[in-house]
Amino acid sequence: MAEALKVDSLYKNFGALQVVRDLSFSIPAEERRVVIIGPNGAGKTTLFNLISGELPPSGGAIHLFGRDVTKMPCYRRTRMGLARTFQITDLFPYFTLMENLLLALQAHDPCAYQMLRPLRSYGHLYEKAEKLLRQMKLWEKRDFAITALSHGEMRLVELMLGIAGGPRILLLDEPTAGLTRSEGVWLANMIQNLLKDVTLLIIEHDMQIAFALAERIIVLHQGAIVADGKPEEVRTNPRIKEIYLGTVS
Amino acid sequence: MEKAAYRWKSIPVAMAGIAAVLMVPLLPDYAVTLATSIIIYSIYVTSANLLTGYTGLVSLGQAMFWGSGAYVVAILTTRAHVTNLYLIALICLVTVVLLSAFFGALALRVKRLYFMIVTFAFGHVVWCIAMYPMQRITFGYDGIKDIARPYLGFSLSTASGVSFYYFVVMVAAICFFGMRLVINSPFGHALVGIRDNEHRMMALGYNTYLYKYISYMLSAVIAGTAGALFAYFNGYVNPSELHWLWSGDALMMMFIGGVGTFWGPLWGALAYTGLRYWLSSYTMYWFGIEGIIFICVVLFFRGGIAGFVGNLRRRLSGGSTEGR
Numbered sequence: 218m219a220e221a222l223k224v225d226s227l228y229k230n231f232g233a234l235q236v237v238r239d240l241s242f243s244i245p246a247e248e249r250r251v252v253i254i255g256p257n258g259a260g261k262t263t264l265f266n267l268i269s270g271e272l273p274p275s276g277g278a279i280h281l282f283g284r285d286v287t288k289m290p291c292y293r294r295t296r297m298g299l300a301r302t303f304q305i306t307d308l309f310p311y312f313t314l315m316e317n318l319l320l321a322l323q324a325h326d327p328c329a330y331q332m333l334r335p336l337r338s339y340g341h342l343y344e345k346a347e348k349l350l351r352q353m354k355l356w357e358k359r360d361f362a363i364t365a366l367s368h369g370e371m372r373l374v375e376l377m378l379g380i381a382g383g384p385r386i387l388l389l390d391e392p393t394a395g396l397t398r399s400e401g402v403w404l405a406n407m408i409q410n411l412l413k414d415v416t417l418l419i420i421e422h423d424m425q426i427a428f429a430l431a432e433r434i435i436v437l438h439q440g441a442i443v444a445d446g447k448p449e450e451v452r453t454n455p456r457i458k459e460i461y462l463g464t465v466s
Numbered sequence: 467m468e469k470a471a472y473r474w475k476s477i478p479v480a481m482a483g484i485a486a487v488l489m490v491p492l493l494p495d496y497a498v499t500l501a502t503s504i505i506i507y508s509i510y511v512t513s514a515n516l517l518t519g520y521t522g523l524v525s526l527g528q529a530m531f532w533g534s535g536a537y538v539v540a541i542l543t544t545r546a547h548v549t550n551l552y553l554i555a556l557i558c559l560v561t562v563v564l565l566s567a568f569f570g571a572l573a574l575r576v577k578r579l580y581f582m583i584v585t586f587a588f589g590h591v592v593w594c595i596a597m598y599p600m601q602r603i604t605f606g607y608d609g610i611k612d613i614a615r616p617y618l619g620f621s622l623s624t625a626s627g628v629s630f631y632y633f634v635v636m637v638a639a640i641c642f643f644g645m646r647l648v649i650n651s652p653f654g655h656a657l658v659g660i661r662d663n664e665h666r667m668m669a670l671g672y673n674t675y676l677y678k679y680i681s682y683m684l685s686a687v688i689a690g691t692a693g694a695l696f697a698y699f700n701g702y703v704n705p706s707e708l709h710w711l712w713s714g715d716a717l718m719m720m721f722i723g724g725v726g727t728f729w730g731p732l733w734g735a736l737a738y739t740g741l742r743y744w745l746s747s748y749t750m751y752w753f754g755i756e757g758i759i760f761i762c763v764v765l766f767f768r769g770g771i772a773g774f775v776g777n778l779r780r781r782l783s784g785g786s787t788e789g790r
Contacts, residue, residue: 269669295671303669309662320659323652324671330680332653339652382671 519726522661533708535693609704724772
């Protein structure tokens with residue numbers, strides 16, 4: 218079976234600081250929800266930045282659907298079916314909710330470079346946006362300025378921008394950050410139901426949600442993998458308890 | 467719904483605007499000349515607005531394209547004795563596109579402040595080239611004079627001030643219409659996205675470099691068009707048309723008029739040229755007064771004139787004054 222994502226002895230240094238070291242793992246295309254956990258500074262977000270192409274690795278290789286993308290710019294990886302969301306909500310503050318979504322939708326549309334026809338005339342983009350907004354129960358707020366939305370709603374928009382292009386792999390960087398437990402659970406369910414055909418790689422801090430969502434858990438610590446397996450295996454791994462409870466390792 | 471109502475309401479305003487523009491020739495000659503220059507400047511400022519207001523790239527090299535357009539017209543008409551306007555327009559277009567393709571590819575390798583510095587440097591290089599190595603063609607500081615007004619074919623002459631004014635209005639209408647198309651298109655939407663959050667645009671799958679590159683070239687073409695018109699209008703071109711100070715003037719007019727607003731460049735050119743004309747008849751220190759006004763606009767009226775007018779209109783129609 219082809220691998221959706223393969224990371225091969227990846228390194229990332231910021232000066233003398235080694236943030237990611239000798240990281241290797243692969244995710245088969247049929248795997249759905251892989252959750253990455255690890256204490257602060259474990260290199261989780263950096264790993265995402267490397268996979269999505271925002272940062273160049275210091276060493277190693279990244280393969281996407283069997284193709285070496287290590288040197289490929291960010292936007293081309295997105296074209297191949299990779300998308301991501303950000304831990305810190307990163308939207309377009311001067312646009313309305315609808316305009317934010319249209320921006321994400323038109324990116325993968327043949328009209329992306331069209332400059333002589335108004336955006337308003339592309340009905341199919343609006344239909345897609347409407348469908349997505351209704352699913353997320355945000356249709357009523359489509360004309361709101363993005364800054365007028367609540368934090369929880371912004372997290373939803375963040376997610377929508379990620380899934381708008383119909384990705385095959387989606388990197389979710391703490392989708393539930395800053396949400397209450399119940400909101401987080403609602404969002405996790407939403408993710409589970411909405412994205413049945415997408416390979417998800419999720420960074421999650423809330424252990425309860427992490428274990429509920431995951432088919433597989435990868436534990437990062439100080440830039441390296443310390444455990445990789447099914448949730449129940451990871452849960453009983455004594456090494457993980459050590460890392461999280463802060464005993465000397 | 468609301469937007470449609472808004473559009474209906476703006477029809478009388480648009481009609482009044484068009485009528486005002488068309489009736490300018492009823493005024494005395496000096497007013498027609500002034501209006502012609504304002505419209506030419508507004509095209510130039512629109513080019514800067516596309517790049518800075520909509521794409522978020524602050525360039526100090528717009529004069530390079532304005533000046534190139536002007537010099538191509540000047541050299542072709544006076545030295546090569548080319549009289550066909552359409553041929554000249556084509557050569558202008560090719561020149562400006564080639565220049566911007568070359569300098570854009572280099573300048574867009576860097577961002578923000580560095581982009582501004584690099585465009586400034588390139589602009590200055592082009593100015594120096596026009597001044598010294600090409601002196602035999604451009605006559606250096608002396609400039610090129612006696613540029614004849616264009617002949618449009620179909621026995622349409624633009625020799626008189628009024629006919630030339632209408633010619634400029636026509637070209638400006640085409641430029642503004644084109645600008646409108648671009649801004650409302652998916653491409654324009656993406657440009658604003660890049661201005662606000664380039665990093666996220668890349669993550670969404672946009673080749674932001676290519677977008678910025680195309681925007682840079684489009685803006686160069688608009689600036690070149692304005693420059694070519696200016697050469698015909700003024701009948702005389704000198705290296706100050708290529709100088710970075712004139713690039714700075716574009717930014718100044720844009721800020722006064724309203725950055726990133728469609729009509730801002732027209733307001734800006736109007737206020738700037740009008741003020742300059744009016745103030746310079748009273749004092750030789752008009753430069754300083756202009757500077758003070760500019761500072762006030764930046765400090766107190768961030769949206770420039772267009773922002774101010776927009777707020778006023780919304781307040782009058784009873785809506786909230788908050789931005790969208």
